[in-house]
Amino acid sequence: MMKKLILFLLLFIMIISSTSYAQERADREGRQKRTAAFSTATIVTENRTTIKTLADEVRVKTNLSKQRIKVLLERKDELSTEQLKILKNSIVLIKETQEAMKTTMGQINAYNNDILAARQAKDFDTLLILYRQIIKIQNIRINQLTRYNQILDTLLNTL
Amino acid sequence: MQKRLIICALFILLLAGCQDRKVTKLVEVDQNSIDYKSQESDVSESILENTTQNINESSRDVDGTTSSENAKASSEVTNGTPNTSFDDVKPQPDEEEYSNSSNLQKPIIIAKSEDLEDINERTLILNEIDDLLDTTLSSLEKLEEDTLSDDNIVEEGGIE
Numbered sequence: 001m002m003k004k005l006i007l008f009l010l011l012f013i014m015i016i017s018s019t020s021y022a023q024e025r026a027d028r029e030g031r032q033k034r035t036a037a038f039s040t041a042t043i044v045t046e047n048r049t050t051i052k053t054l055a056d057e058v059r060v061k062t063n064l065s066k067q068r069i070k071v072l073l074e075r076k077d078e079l080s081t082e083q084l085k086i087l088k089n090s091i092v093l094i095k096e097t098q099e100a101m102k103t104t105m106g107q108i109n110a111y112n113n114d115i116l117a118a119r120q121a122k123d124f125d126t127l128l129i130l131y132r133q134i135i136k137i138q139n140i141r142i143n144q145l146t147r148y149n150q151i152l153d154t155l156l157n158t159l
Numbered sequence: 160m161q162k163r164l165i166i167c168a169l170f171i172l173l174l175a176g177c178q179d180r181k182v183t184k185l186v187e188v189d190q191n192s193i194d195y196k197s198q199e200s201d202v203s204e205s206i207l208e209n210t211t212q213n214i215n216e217s218s219r220d221v222d223g224t225t226s227s228e229n230a231k232a233s234s235e236v237t238n239g240t241p242n243t244s245f246d247d248v249k250p251q252p253d254e255e256e257y258s259n260s261s262n263l264q265k266p267i268i269i270a271k272s273e274d275l276e277d278i279n280e281r282t283l284i285l286n287e288i289d290d291l292l293d294t295t296l297s298s299l300e301k302l303e304e305d306t307l308s309d310d311n312i313v314e315e316g317g318i319e
Contacts, residue, residue, distance in 0.1 A: 037313060038313060041312045041313045044307060044312055045312055048306055048307065048312075051302075051303075051306075052303065055299050055302060055303055058295065058299060059296065059299055062292045062295050062296055062299075063296075065288070065292055066289060066292050066293075069285050069288060069289045069292075070289075072285055073282065073285055073286070073289075078281075079281050084280065084281065084284060087284045087285070087288060088284060090288065091284065091287055091288060091291065094288070094291045094292075094295070095291065098291070098294060098295065098298060101298055101302065102298075105298075105301055105302065105305060106301075106305050107305070108305050108306055108307055109304075109305050109306070111307065111311075112307060112308055112311055115307070115311040116310070116311060119311065119313060127313065134307060141302065148295075155288070
């Protein structure tokens with residue numbers, strides 16, 4: 001009788017401990033996923049700020065270039081063959097970059113509904129996947145805008 | 160005898176009238192070509208062929224004049240002095256000017272002046288860049304609009 005009671009208690013302790021262990025493990029994984037989602041969201045925010053800064057730089061340089069072009073057209077100043085060559089090359093590069101930028105246009109907005117759904121369902125796995133996809137697009141844009149700024153620097157130096 | 164003389168005189172007058180008619184037609188062609196609108200008259204076509212220096216023996220106009228005759232006739236028009244003789248006409252400077260003006264009618268043949276070409280190229284390039292920069296500005300607006308909303312960027316404590 002005593003032996004049966006001991007066995008029963010041991011089984012009970014084992015079941016309880018395994019259940020609590022599983023629960024603790026699930027909680028830990030949940031916290032890890034949540035933390036990963038938060039940290040990924042932080043990267044998305046940082047990238048958003050970087051894109052805004054780069055876009056502002058492009059805007060300023062673009063407006064400056066337009067002003068210089070206007071002056072050149074009004075004055076009818078001479079341009080050297082080398083300048084014309086650089087300008088022609090700039091046209092090609094600007095067109096290429098614009099076409100490249102078009103390829104990702106509207107893709108981030110398309111994720112808004114999916115993220116909202118994942119957020120409401122507290123589905124951190126999906127949230128993490130979606131954020132990572134957005135970061136990929138953001139990185140492409142950061143590269144494109146950085147390149148665009150370089151092209152505009154060359155253009156401004158030539159004009 | 161007197162009747163024959165009258166007939167001969169009438170015949171000569173008739174010939175002279177025909178020749179005048181030819182010149183009148185060519186004057187019309189010239190005005191059209193200057194206005195860049197002459198594309199209907201066969202006479203003007205033959206003149207254009209002459210001015211582009213592609214002498215083709217098969218290109219005869221309705222009056223039966225050859226391309227060399229037309230060239231001569233066009234020189235008459237530009238000089239303003241009708242010439243009844245249609246033989247051995249040498250090209251004159253005025254005629255070359257006329258050739259250039261009629262060449263402008265065809266976009267393929269472009270006046271080749273290095274200065275002019277540079278100016279055109281420069282203006283075209285600058286205008287094209289200006290247009291591209293306008294496109295850039297509108298693209299930037301679209302790019303900035305295409306971003307994740309603030310609500311969808313989860314923060315610590317935002318989701319329990």
